Amino acid sequence: MNRCTDAKRAQIHESLGLDQPFLSQYGDWLKGLFVGREISFGPGFNIDCNAPCLGVSYITKEQVTPYLMSRFPATLSIALAGFMYLALGVAIGAFAARRRGTTVDRSLVASTLVVSSIPFYIFALMAYLYIVLKWGILPDTTYVPLTENPLTWAGHMMLPWAVLAAWNCVTYARFGRGSMIDSLGEDYVRTARAKGLGEASIVVKHALRSAIVPVITIFGIDIATLLAGTIFAEKIFNIQGIGLTALSALTTGDLPVISATVIIAAGFIVVANLVVDLLYSVLDPRVRLV
Amino acid sequence: MTVTESASSPSSSAGDEPFLVVEDLSVRFPTADGLVQAVTDLSYEVELGRTLGIVGESGSGKSVSSMSVMSLHDNKRAQTSGSIRVDGDEIIGISENRMRKIRGNRVAMIFQDPLSALHPFYRVGRQIAEAYLTHHSDASKREARAKAIDMLDRVGIPQPDHRVDDFPHQFSGGMRQRAMIAMALVNDPRLLIADEPTTALDVTVQAQILDLLQDLQRDFGSAIVFITHDLGVIAEVADEILVMYAGRGVERGSCKEILTHPEMPYTWGLMSSIPDVTGDTSARLHPIPGTPPSMLAPPTGCSFHPRCTFTDHVPGDLCVTQIPDLRPGGRGLGHLKRCHIEDVDAVYESEVKADLAWEES
Numbered sequence: 283m284n285r286c287t288d289a290k291r292a293q294i295h296e297s298l299g300l301d302q303p304f305l306s307q308y309g310d311w312l313k314g315l316f317v318g319r320e321i322s323f324g325p326g327f328n329i330d331c332n333a334p335c336l337g338v339s340y341i342t343k344e345q346v347t348p349y350l351m352s353r354f355p356a357t358l359s360i361a362l363a364g365f366m367y368l369a370l371g372v373a374i375g376a377f378a379a380r381r382r383g384t385t386v387d388r389s390l391v392a393s394t395l396v397v398s399s400i401p402f403y404i405f406a407l408m409a410y411l412y413i414v415l416k417w418g419i420l421p422d423t424t425y426v427p428l429t430e431n432p433l434t435w436a437g438h439m440m441l442p443w444a445v446l447a448a449w450n451c452v453t454y455a456r457f458g459r460g461s462m463i464d465s466l467g468e469d470y471v472r473t474a475r476a477k478g479l480g481e482a483s484i485v486v487k488h489a490l491r492s493a494i495v496p497v498i499t500i501f502g503i504d505i506a507t508l509l510a511g512t513i514f515a516e517k518i519f520n521i522q523g524i525g526l527t528a529l530s531a532l533t534t535g536d537l538p539v540i541s542a543t544v545i546i547a548a549g550f551i552v553v554a555n556l557v558v559d560l561l562y563s564v565l566d567p568r569v570r571l572v
Numbered sequence: 573m574t575v576t577e578s579a580s581s582p583s584s585s586a587g588d589e590p591f592l593v594v595e596d597l598s599v600r601f602p603t604a605d606g607l608v609q610a611v612t613d614l615s616y617e618v619e620l621g622r623t624l625g626i627v628g629e630s631g632s633g634k635s636v637s638s639m640s641v642m643s644l645h646d647n648k649r650a651q652t653s654g655s656i657r658v659d660g661d662e663i664i665g666i667s668e669n670r671m672r673k674i675r676g677n678r679v680a681m682i683f684q685d686p687l688s689a690l691h692p693f694y695r696v697g698r699q700i701a702e703a704y705l706t707h708h709s710d711a712s713k714r715e716a717r718a719k720a721i722d723m724l725d726r727v728g729i730p731q732p733d734h735r736v737d738d739f740p741h742q743f744s745g746g747m748r749q750r751a752m753i754a755m756a757l758v759n760d761p762r763l764l765i766a767d768e769p770t771t772a773l774d775v776t777v778q779a780q781i782l783d784l785l786q787d788l789q790r791d792f793g794s795a796i797v798f799i800t801h802d803l804g805v806i807a808e809v810a811d812e813i814l815v816m817y818a819g820r821g822v823e824r825g826s827c828k829e830i831l832t833h834p835e836m837p838y839t840w841g842l843m844s845s846i847p848d849v850t851g852d853t854s855a856r857l858h859p860i861p862g863t864p865p866s867m868l869a870p871p872t873g874c875s876f877h878p879r880c881t882f883t884d885h886v887p888g889d890l891c892v893t894q895i896p897d898l899r900p901g902g903r904g905l906g907h908l909k910r911c912h913i914e915d916v917d918a919v920y921e922s923e924v925k926a927d928l929a930w931e932e933s
Binding site: 468469470472473474475476477478479480481488491492565566567568 | 642644668672673674675676677680681683685688689690691692693702703706707739741755
């Protein structure tokens with residue numbers, strides 16, 4: 283079975299740059315990232331990799347960066363669900379917090395526990411199975427670019443959004459409820475009431491305004507994870523995004539694609555943290571960055 | 573600064589009745605451990621232009637009773653009975669919509685800790701303007717801002733046109749309390765409830781704030797309910813004093829009368845525990861023994877009897893079995909006390925007066 287000769291092995295070793303010291307390999311990679319480079323797959327078989335170069339796929343011999351870029355709109359479309367479950371979850375949480383201790387509150391808390399105890403892939407698979415395949419309530423979920431047909435795009439995204447929103451909002455509902463209960467008990471909310479403000483003003487402008495700050499922290503990390511590709515959602519709903527790309531690269535051992543998706547995910551996390559920190563200074567005047 | 577007569581605060585329509593009348597007010601909170609009897613059968617009244625000082629230890633029901641006047645208790649959690657009349661309007665059982673028009677308008681409140689009572693995310697001026705706009709829906713934002721600057725100036729904030737755009741955390745403690753007062757007074761309230769407004773401040777700032785409140789009262793002619801546990805502060809600001817213990821009023825009368833001829837052992841205890849700066853440093857203070865009772869299970873009879881050192885002046889076990897009425901003592905109808913001791917004056921002269929550090933000097 284071993285058809286790989288020693289000579290061939292040495293040649294692959296060289297073309298991958300594995301004969302170079304670590305620092306030099308890293309230097310090559312960085313150079314590719316900023317100015318592009320040429321990647322060799324053997325004598326006379328070089329592929330130009332333009333900046334920002336994240337490598338060339340072993341399998342398809344395609345440049346990884348443009349390939350991932352073409353997959354990104356699908357992932358971005360899914361990530362929009364993040365804003366939906368943030369809004370939905372915080373609204374449910376605030377609603378429950380205002381009725382703390384009542385039957386409504388207890389049943390809401392109980393149902394959030396039920397939902398979050400179902401694994402996401404079961405939840406999503408069941409939803410797909412019944413809502414699309416069995417009952418045909420929503421159209422199939424394959425990705426259609428927004429630029430091609432906005433209506434079909436939205437229609438096809440409907441189920442992924444609904445499933446992600448429903449499953450993830452419960453976390454935000456529980457967290458938002460706790461945060462809202464804290465802030466409803468604050469002295470400044472009592473002051474707002476003592477001013478004679480209406481209930482809506484008290485709840486939204488005074489209580490929710492401060493309750494939202496800690497929720498934003500989790501949301502920042504959450505949205506970064508979504509942008510890095512949701513493997514379950516993309517696999518189940520057959521959406522060709524970053525997550526699915528990473529998954530298939532893993533099964534074929536396509537190292538440049540794997541490393542690129544990991545780097546992109548790390549980048550999103552770093553950027554999300556930065557954005558959250560910057561956002562803090564906007565949301566809370568006591569936080570000043572300079 | 574001109575005092576504008578707000579449309580929604582007509583001069584007293586209830587004839588000769590004082591502006592604020594509290595009658596037999598009881599506030600109870602059902603909890604998992606039982607019923608907390610925070611306030612029981614409390615009665616008092618305040619006229620316009622007068623200041624009532626409410627004194628008592630923590631948990632004596634001072635704040636709970638005044639929160640009831642603002643109807644700030646959650647009706648689902650608090651059981652309130654009795655009668656509270658503000659300018660003739662009954663507050664207990666009033667609809668939330670009608671109460672909203674009274675709160676912050678005819679009746680305003682200054683809270684204890686201005687750092688937590690001001691919203692940390694909004695500019696001071698905006699918070700004052702919001703209080704104004706709530707009750708002046710026809711006013712523009714520009715007018716409200718001008719009003720906020722005017723009020724900040726009135727309470728002695730330097731450069732009010734700049735500081736109006738500061739956030740509460742950029743203010744010092746005394747300035748925050750001034751801003752709080754500006755916010756409470758922006759709608760010219762006829763009744764101002766000050767819930768320990770100086771407790772979080774140092775004595776210099778405290779004196780400034782007390783002066784400010786008295787000046788403002790002179791200008792606005794409002795009634796003030798001043799809640800504190802500090803008899804020194806009370807002596808300075810109050811026209812009348814109500815001493816509260818375990819949710820009940822235990823002594824009531826004019827400020828001078830209560831401070832010079834207290835007739836209730838609890839009031840004696842409060843006074844004996846005031847240190848005297850010019851006094852003998854080796855002399856011991858006389859704190860009231862014990863701690864305030866649990867309001868879940870108040871003592872039988874006089875609620876002060878477990879801590880009272882004068883029960884031997886009362887025949888039998890009257891103190892333990894029967895709650896004394898709040899009735900006039902030997903000094904006329906203007907001085908009410910809740911105590912079984914008959915010869916209070918004699919007991920006071922012989923056993924208490926010597927312990928009052930400041931009385932000697």
